[in-house]
Amino acid sequence: MKSELHYFMRKLHHTTGPVLYWNVLGMVCIGLMEGIGIYMLVPMLSLIGIFDMGSSGIHLPWLSNFLHQFSQHNQLMLVLFTFVLIVSGQAWMQRLQTMRNVRIQQQFIRTLRMEAYSAILMAKWSFFLQKRKSDFNHILTTELARVSQGTSILLQMAASLVFTAIQIGLAFWLSARLTALVLVCGLVLFFLLRTFVKRAKRIGDQTTEFSQAYYNGITEHFNGIKDIKSNMLEHSHIHWFDRMCRQIERNVVQFSQLNTGTQLIHRVSAAFIIAAFIYLSLRVMSVPPASLLLIILIFSRLWPRFTAIQSNLEYISSMLPAFRIVRELQVQTENSREISEGNAEEPQSAATSAYAVEPMDFKESIRCQDIYYRYEGNDSYSLFNVCASIPAKSMTAIVGKSGAGKSTFIDLIMGLMRPESGSIQIDGKPLTEERLLSWRSSIGYVSQDPFLFHTSIRENLRLVDPDASEEQMWRALQFSASALFVRRLPQGMDTIIGDRGLRLSGGERQRLVLARAMLRNPSVLVLDEATSALDSENEQYIHEALERLKGHVTIIVIAHRLSTIRTADRVIVLEEGRVIQEGGYQQLSADPVGTFSRLLNMQAGAAGQ
Numbered sequence: 001m002k003s004e005l006h007y008f009m010r011k012l013h014h015t016t017g018p019v020l021y022w023n024v025l026g027m028v029c030i031g032l033m034e035g036i037g038i039y040m041l042v043p044m045l046s047l048i049g050i051f052d053m054g055s056s057g058i059h060l061p062w063l064s065n066f067l068h069q070f071s072q073h074n075q076l077m078l079v080l081f082t083f084v085l086i087v088s089g090q091a092w093m094q095r096l097q098t099m100r101n102v103r104i105q106q107q108f109i110r111t112l113r114m115e116a117y118s119a120i121l122m123a124k125w126s127f128f129l130q131k132r133k134s135d136f137n138h139i140l141t142t143e144l145a146r147v148s149q150g151t152s153i154l155l156q157m158a159a160s161l162v163f164t165a166i167q168i169g170l171a172f173w174l175s176a177r178l179t180a181l182v183l184v185c186g187l188v189l190f191f192l193l194r195t196f197v198k199r200a201k202r203i204g205d206q207t208t209e210f211s212q213a214y215y216n217g218i219t220e221h222f223n224g225i226k227d228i229k230s231n232m233l234e235h236s237h238i239h240w241f242d243r244m245c246r247q248i249e250r251n252v253v254q255f256s257q258l259n260t261g262t263q264l265i266h267r268v269s270a271a272f273i274i275a276a277f278i279y280l281s282l283r284v285m286s287v288p289p290a291s292l293l294l295i296i297l298i299f300s301r302l303w304p305r306f307t308a309i310q311s312n313l314e315y316i317s318s319m320l321p322a323f324r325i326v327r328e329l330q331v332q333t334e335n336s337r338e339i340s341e342g343n344a345e346e347p348q349s350a351a352t353s354a355y356a357v358e359p360m361d362f363k364e365s366i367r368c369q370d371i372y373y374r375y376e377g378n379d380s381y382s383l384f385n386v387c388a389s390i391p392a393k394s395m396t397a398i399v400g401k402s403g404a405g406k407s408t409f410i411d412l413i414m415g416l417m418r419p420e421s422g423s424i425q426i427d428g429k430p431l432t433e434e435r436l437l438s439w440r441s442s443i444g445y446v447s448q449d450p451f452l453f454h455t456s457i458r459e460n461l462r463l464v465d466p467d468a469s470e471e472q473m474w475r476a477l478q479f480s481a482s483a484l485f486v487r488r489l490p491q492g493m494d495t496i497i498g499d500r501g502l503r504l505s506g507g508e509r510q511r512l513v514l515a516r517a518m519l520r521n522p523s524v525l526v527l528d529e530a531t532s533a534l535d536s537e538n539e540q541y542i543h544e545a546l547e548r549l550k551g552h553v554t555i556i557v558i559a560h561r562l563s564t565i566r567t568a569d570r571v572i573v574l575e576e577g578r579v580i581q582e583g584g585y586q587q588l589s590a591d592p593v594g595t596f597s598r599l600l601n602m603q604a605g606a607a608g609q
């Protein structure tokens with residue numbers, strides 16, 4: 001756990017550089033000025049003879065010689081003026097230092113955010129298969145904010161420690177015995193209260209656990225809101241939410257209880273200790289009243305510092321789980337980087353360089369040889385000894401029942417996942433890590449569940465090609481049979497779509513995503529059941545367009561509706577993760593005992609009913 005704190009402190013140092021040392025220097029100055037301003041007032045007043053401090057006053061002959069040049073009145077004015085000057089200077093520097101702290105903290109959190117976000121985005125696909133998306137939301141918002149807050153408290157504590165050290169030094173100079181006594185009392189109290197710091201960590205663990213459950217819960221509920229509404233599950237979800245909120249409330253109250261509890265102990269002990277001091281000084285040691293004043297002064301300045309350090313320790317302890325979870329994510333994303341080369345310190349640069357990759361010049365074929373693939377945590381293979389070949393510039397259809405391994409096969413071909421054994425060769429050369437991005441940038445992909453961002457249609461299209469001209473965009477829309485409906489929209493291509501925008505039908509969304517894929521001018525177009533939501537008229541349009549593409553672009557389609565692949569040059573039939581048939585559409589449909597003709601007959605039967 002300490003190593004995480006150490007890691008983030010090192011990172012802070014790396015991010016901010018020399019400013020951090022300026023900050024410490026600033027703290028030393030402020031601490032000195034604060035100490036001098038307050039502590040020195042009484043001794044200085046005694047020096048000019050306002051009252052007598054006996055042996056515990058300050059003995060600076062040069063200062064008293066200097067002051068005695070002036071009249072009594074001017075001496076007082078000089079001392080008071082110096083006091084105002086020091087305290088005001090200290091307040092001014094304090095402000096500068098606070099501002100510097102804020103800047104350091106914000107710069108640090110920005111770096112952490114950027115690193116975490118780009119590292120997540122640059123992770124390989126299998127990483128996302130094992131993770132809950134809401135965990136990313138949770139870490140990027142709540143936990144990173146806690147890390148930032150924790151770092152700020154760490155900086156505050158560093159300042160507190162510097163102040164305290166300076167004040168202890170000054171107090172020692174004024175009265176070593178009394179200061180030693182205060183220090184011993186402080187250390188004993190810290191020792192007695194150390195279990196509270198451990199308890200704060202346990203409360204912090206719960207904070208992380210609850211906020212994670214909260215995020216996961218609400219994300220899931222809003223994703224499934226239609227099911228909740230249509231099955232009237234509102235009440236059970238509200239009940240869950242209420243329970244969650246109460247847990248979070250209890251957790252915060254618990255921490256406050258602990259924190260205010262130790263503060264109370266500190267304050268009450270301070271009262272006891274000071275009462276004991278005064279009693280001992282007056283009754284046992286017969287210390288003069290001015291020295292007593294000094295004891296009270298030292299005590300009243302030092303003790304709140306101890307209290308603040310105790311409180312800071314509890315806060316930091318409660319935030320350690322956030323440090324841990326952010327660090328864990330970092331380690332996981334580092335281990336799951338899609339491209340291992342590049343500068344590990346700057347994932348952003350790797351992210352931007354990925355965009356600069358030239359698409360691969362794909363000419364001959366994709367060959368899969370003896371591919372085995374198993375999802376993490378699964379005992380059985382999702383793809384088993386798969387050998388297949390997809391010729392360039394032709395249309396290949398992948399068919400099979402649901403769960404046969406079609407999407408897995410496509411994901412492997414796109415290089416989103418690596419086969420456990422076997423190889424994928426593009427134009428006779430293995431698909432290695434170095435070729436991965438250039439291969440993927442030559443692919444246009446339309447998924448089963450097409451995703452559009454909450455922005456205009458134009459912006460959605462321009463995501464793949466920021467320089468696309470109006471003409472190119474309309475051509476892509478025309479190709480995907482969406483030009484007509486886009487023209488009919490109230491703001492045409494400027495209509496906002498996506499989450500909170502205009503609601504499009506599944507088919508319309510699919511057509512737009514197809515237009516977006518085409519805008520990239522891909523040499524391979526992958527359609528993962530992309531025509532499943534289209535009506536037969538639009539499906540016909542798309543098929544005509546695909547026909548036009550044949551001979552220019554390699555088309556790979558996963559199709560449920562076998563009618564959509566009539567024109568495929570090649571069909572690969574998968575069953576339970578194995579290729580059981582491979583050949584031309586006509587050839588396979590002519591084989592009366594083959595699985596493909598069985599599938600065809602089943603669909604024909606279903607359509608006839």
Ligand code: ADP
Binds near residue numbers: 375376402407408
């Ligand atoms: P299809 O696309 O033909 O419907 P998939 O490729 O999606 O089939 O799935 C093939 C097999 O792999 C199925 O048995 C499925 O349960 C399993 N599978 C798919 N995705 C995952 C995953 N993310 N984790 C574990 N198993 C998976």
